Amino acid sequence: MTDYAIDTHQLTRRFGQRETVKRIDLKVPKREIYGFLGPNGAGKTTTIRMLLGLIRASSGDIRILGKDLNKNRMEILKDVGSLVESPSYYAHLSGYKNLKIVTLMHGIPESRINEVLQWVRLEQAAHRPVKGYSLGMKQRLGIAMALITKPKLLILDEPTNGLDPSGIQEIRELITRLPRDFDITVLLSSHLLSEIEQVATYVGIINHGELIFQGPLQELTERSRPYVWMEIDRPMEAAAALNDNGWDAEPDAATGQLRTSVTGRKESAEMIRYLVGRRHDVYRVTEKKKTLEEIFLELTGQEQSL
């Protein structure tokens, strides 16, 4: 059996008649950074709240770190750190004092405070009241509070939401170092593919409560390979001519223009020359990357119906 940090079976949550999370089998391998990706309202937060025992599942099972969450809730949650929505802290107290409260609650030696402060790079601001911190600093303090208990699993819900680019970059760097520095598994959610692509090693995509993809990041990036989009006169005719000559080309579903998997400069130039030679007017050529929406459509097989 593969060693999963999180392993759910047919996990379901209903609110009234509505199924928000639909029979999902989440498999989060140990020591991976699992990116839990989905548009707003897809069911990410609801899933995370179930994993943390904050709300009950309507049906299905949750195993965390090898144990059934229903039967071993307190024991399991000791080994899980989390940051869901904004971190809770006392704004008038310093970062240090906030962490001190956590150490007192959990019986952790005070020496650990400086370790985590250093780790999230907040030593300089440690003795300033948290209310003067930037959003990024508050988020880093939240991560320090989650890490201070030495969890084996860290769950972060949209940890970069609302941060500016440098704040995002800092959080990203912190997260990437986690499995290596602390030997822990991370699950983080986001509605941005670009965000997940840069930190995750493993990905799960949820859409309308259903897990529509789960696998190594590499498998997903293969699907999101860039392509060349071309605005051209008579796109259908151009696509047919290219196909006859062994090129991969088809009309783009959204625009009706030409779309090919060709991305190299030389090959693109050859293709344009060929089209111009056949008296096509090429108005515009752009390299595009599939958006999350396009990948969703592809994964859910709705592409053809557009």
Ligand SMILES: Nc1ncnc2c1ncn2[C@@H]1O[C@H](COP(=O)(O)OP(=O)(O)OP(=O)(O)O)[C@@H](O)[C@H]1O
């Ligand atoms: N307590 C609740 N009662 C009723 N409906 C709820 C409740 N919590 C969540 N929902 C509904 O479940 C759906 C999924 O919400 P959820 O917060 O899990 O999505 P999400 O993927 O985390 O999106 P977001 O990024 O916007 O938080 C939403 O339509 C929401 O309105």
